[in-house]
Amino acid sequence: MIFNIEYETMPREALEAIQLRRLQATLNRVYATVPFYQKKFEEAGITPSEIRSLADIQKIPFTTKQDLRDNYPFGMFAVPMDNVVRIHASSGTTGKPTVVGYTARDIGTWSELMARSLSAGGATRGDIIHNAYGYGLFTGGLGVHYGAEKLGASIIPVSGGNTKRQIIIMKDFGPTILTATPSYTLHLAEVAEEMGVSFKDLKFKYGIFGAEPWSESMRQEIENKLKIIAVDIYGLSEVMGPGVAIECHEAKAGLHIYEDHFIPEIINPETGDVLPYGETGELVFTSITKEAFPVIRYRTRDISALNPEPCICGRSHVRMKRVSGRTDDMLIIRGVNVFPSQIESVLMQIDEVEPHYQLVVDRKDNLDTLSVLVEVGEQLFSDEVRNLQNLEKKISKDIKEILGVSAAVKLVEPKTIARSEGKAIRVIDNRKL
């Protein structure tokens, strides 16, 4: 079901007219109210009045995560605190968290976009939504919550954790839609199995998963284990939260970006040049309806591509490819762009559990070499050396086939790959460029 037929299926020309009007209004407002943007525009020698077409957006400088950090906590707000009704913050794995604010109207917009997203993912007002996204400073839990209420569905605000209780609620309340991170979903499946609860006996039909990178093979695993249709949702607190883009359950092929509220661009992360449709690069967003925390050409550091082809669901909004990595992680090895998440999906197909791995890049005699360290967990282990050697060969062959680079695979003992805050450090680049 399409929640807002008028806007979600709007013909391109009408949509672009709305985008331009909203963009100009946003630029005028940030120029007048946010000293950071005023200074940036002045340094670039432009004023909002010079933006006369959507293509002119390329004249405006980018905004980075560092800019948000430099203005911690409220320096980027475009309204007085009197008008801010909600504050969220993203976890700061390195340095300060990013703080974002919402006016009452922003919360209304977000709820509308989440209601659209839940509908695109298969939900209707008759559904019961089991929301296992965390409630709190993180935007996941409350984002889904407000969207579900806007849609008119019944929401169970379970939040994260206490997994056994979650399974009991699933059994007793009969929710039909699951919203959670993909990794927590697989954990739920494991615990359910331990408790002797089969997803066949539960009422789930659709699942809406996001807030972390996941792969196509993980989707298959979730769909098989939970007997549902699983779609990918995208969002980040800097831009709004979940509901910036979502896959429709009809096509499950790319995430429709709500272009009446955000202008997406794909840029070359090295040069900043805007890339044409279809090309892979860094995703950049400009919000065009937000009041409290507008972002102008915000560099997400997420790697994606845009697809303007019409979709079978009838929505006219452009689709972004599932995020395949982060620009921070992008490695160029012998001229080939390599993202750690691609290696992860190779390993996932072999291991079927979350792999612990690390990429080590060196340069010997002017030639880049890639080593992939893989921790040998119980799933991978064999007491026969030959099997382990075959495993190394298979991983290396799959990497070569899928990524187009040769890699030396080395099996290592569990917990030997350096971790930072519980997460394995994915890349060590020893090249001195």
Add this chain to the structure above:
Amino acid sequence: MKVEQISVFLENKSGRIAEVTGILAESGINIRALSLADTSDFGVLRMIVDNNQKAEEALKKQNFTVGKTFVVAVEVEDKPGGLYKILNILHKVSINVEYMYAFVQPNSSNAVMIFRFEKLDEAVRVLQENGVVVIDGDKVYTL
């Protein structure tokens, strides 16, 4: 007839075997047989111990990957041709030995060897039919 063997994944770094045996010693576990198969990068340490569960727990606590496999303990006559005789029996019926290693057993005239076969049950049957002594699992741990 089967004996449960535990195996541990080790990177080829000095001191790793000592570490494993140290962990087992601290937990009061007796190693009855041990073999290491290795490449230049990694190795697999296989052991028969007197308390598998305790050994597995102790090793996992120290983040080792532990596997369990069924193997067979076979008495080998302690004289020239003893091992040949056994391998010959198996060869005739095309049963492959995946690997084998010796068992420490000082108080007997016969040696004991640990064998790993893909066709484990068939191998046990063939050996017994040919008069080879296959040692009962329960006895092996406390030989």
